[in-house]
Amino acid sequence: MREFSLPALYEVPADGNLTDIVRRNAAQHPDVAVISRKVAGAWQDVTARDFLTEVRAAAKGLIASGVQPGDRVGLMSRTRYEWTLLDFAIWCAGAITVPVYETSSPEQVRWILSDSGATACVVESAGHAAAVESVRERLPALKHVWQIDAGAVEELGRLGQDVTDRTVEERGSIAKADDPATIVYTSGTTGRPKGCVLTHRSFFAECGNVVERLRPLFRTGECSVLLFLPLAHVFGRLVQVAPMIAPIKLGCVPDIKNLTDELAAFRPTLILGVPRVFEKVYNSARAKAQADGKGGIFDKAADTAIAYSKALDTPSGPSVGLKIKHKVFDKLVYGKLRTVLGGRGEYAISGGAPLGERLGHFFRGIGFTVLEGYGLTESCAATAFNPWDRQKIGTVGQPLPGSVVRIADDGEVLLHGEHLFKEYWNNPDATAEALADGWFHTGDIGTLDEDGYLRITGRKKEIIVTAGGKNVAPAVIEDRIRAHALVAECMVVGDGRPFVGALVTIDEEFLGRWCADHGKPAGSTAASLRDDPDLLAAVQSAIDDGNSAVSKAESVRKFRVLSAQFTEDSGHLTPSLKLKRNVVAKDYVDEIEAIYAK
Incomplete structure (x- = not known):
């Protein structure tokens, strides 16, 4: 058993709650832009003073509508300014926010609103309103539904005109640090999602210590961050x-469809995203270079960036020759890539899944360091992350200051700290199982090095045991295979089988470009090309790269290319883009059997 901890850098308020943040910002930084919203396609800054005014107005409407202290209020919307505004307004009304993914089915909506006992709900669109309405007869506690696109914020403002500022102040101060701030429902890779109760203390301990440990990235009046992750996810x-908490300026956009344009317009100094975002930036840049006949230059530049980054970790550092090559490529390639990322940023934080060492070195080598972290809903997002000044690529960093990471005798990662969740809502048995002996059992397998840097190697429940008795952790090889531009998803199989196999889906966004480069008919699909020798050879190169990271017994010997991608709509991915392995295995049982057919 091994454990590591760091002292807390942020003092959690003894009795305060998250509404204190907006009041403090308005008092101490009244004219500082703390958030920015899109108006007619242009960014419009909102000062700390004005944000507090808008939060209070919405809170008054909730109070006037009968929302009581401790009530649960659903919030179903894409990421946008109003989401943040309403989140703080719900807290100012003394209530508890219950996020609902905007992609949720009516049955999922029913479960979350019913299980949480929500008395009100704010949705974004008419489609969301229809989803709630279709199950409303099974939601007896639900009294109000407001729609953002139909003027919910303005309506709440009108409803609350007779509520005084003093009433809002009194309501906003009712919740204490250990009271629930939100109930975040886990994505649910198996079974029904569980409601994870996160307190105001959880957020203070989490966010306060992240800000203090990464303080150069959170300079008030200088730094900004663009949020494009779903706010129903704890990372968002x-x-x-x-x-x-910092405070720095926050901008919100609903998705990553036009991310390059949004980055260019907002120009954040800090980006927080998931590995797929950074993979797409790399793959798109490489594909564009190839289309322009500069693929060879890009590949040499990428190799130089990676070599340069790796040399930074050696006692002697990069050689003179490597420095010269790096400087040349900085003008030819790296500067353009940094411009694509907004042009002002030097750092990003990546979580949700492993980034991969090659990608980590590539980005640091071009002058845009991606700090990898690790966390779960139950740990209020990051429970470990790489410090800005002592990064170890390939690890998820050191524990959150003020918390402890322990590796149990069986390799499971255990957590302790103020940032952890309080309980699973209405589920004492699951709570007792997860919080045994005062430690949260993550279900992840990992190691700690001598400096306290954590490396995640797999999930306990996902460990595959082959017929020969070899234990295989899928994450290592899957992440490596998925890094290939042509691969969308990869799921390793082989439990009880003679060898390891894999199901592979093709990235539809990249496929058209690949077809053009390889003389395939325009409009070709994964289904029409799944037996194409060139496509299979390309996927095999991704498999070979993945196999190079593991032992021979763990390597993929056969694979099958599937006709369609795994998606949330198909039921094979969670809203946070994690594989539902049991669903995939059930739906593609014939494909798996084909791998092992003699």
Whole structure:
């Protein structure tokens, strides 16, 4: 058993709650832009003073509508300014926010609102309103539904005109640090999602310590962050609350479809995202270079960036020759890539899944360091992350200051600290199982090095045991295979089988470009090309790269290319883009059997 901890850098208020942040910002930084919203396609800054005014107005409407202290209020919307505004308004009304993914089915909506006992709900669109309405007869506690696109914020403002500022102040001060701030429902890779109760203390301990440990990235009046992650996911909430604590300017966009344009317009100094975002930046840049006949230059530049980054970790550092090559490519390639990322940023934080060492070295080598972290809903997002000044690529960093990471005898990662969740809502048995002996059992397998840097190697429940008795952790090889531009998803199989196999889906966004480069008919699909020798050879190169990271017994010997991608709509991915392995295994049982057919 091994454990590591760091002292807390942020003092959690003894009796305060998250509404204190907006009041403090308005008092201490009244004219500082703490958030920015899109108006007619242009960014419009909102000062700390004005944000507090808008939060209070919405809170008054909730209070006037009968929302009581401790009530649960659903919030179903894409990431946008109003999400953050309403989140703080719900807290100012003394209530508890219950996020609902905007992609949720009516049955999922029913479960979350019913299980939480929500008395009110704010949705974004008419489609969301229809989803709630379709199950409303099974939601007896639900009294109000407001729609953002139909003027919910303005309506709440009108409803609350007779409520005084003093009433809001009194309501906003009712919740104490250990009271629930939100109930975040886990994505649910198996079974029904569980409601994870996160307190105001959880967020203060989490976000306050992240800000203090990464203080150069959170300079008030200088720094900014663009939020494009779903706010129903706990990582999105970290990206929302931490800038408010700092405070630095926060911008919100609904997705990553036009991310390059949004980055260019907002020009953030800090980006927080998931590995797929950084993979797409790399793959798109490489594909564009190839289309322009500069693929060879890009590949040499990438190799130089990686070599340069690796040399930074050696006692002697980069050689003179490597420095010269790096300087040349900085003008030819790296500067353009940094411009794509907004042009002002030097750092990003990546979480949600492993980034991969090659990608980590590539980005640091071009002058844009991606700090990898690790966390769960139960740990209020990051429970470990790489410090800005002592990064170890390939690890998820050191424990959150003020917390402890322990590796149990069986390799499971255990956590302790103020940032942890309080309980699973209405589920004492699951709570007792997860919080045994005062430690949260993550279900992840990992190691700690002598400096306290954590490395995640797999999930306990996902460990595959082959017929030969070899234990295989899928994450290592899957992440490596998925790094290939042509691969969307990869799922390793082989439990009880003679060898390891894999199901592979093709990235539809990249496929068209690949077809053009390889003389395939325009409009070709993964289904039409799944037996194409060139496509299979390309996927095999990704498999070979993945196999190079593991032992021979763990390597993939056969694979099958599937006709369609795994998506949330198909039921194979959670809203946070994690594989639902049991669903995939059930739906593609014939494909798996084909791998092992003699």
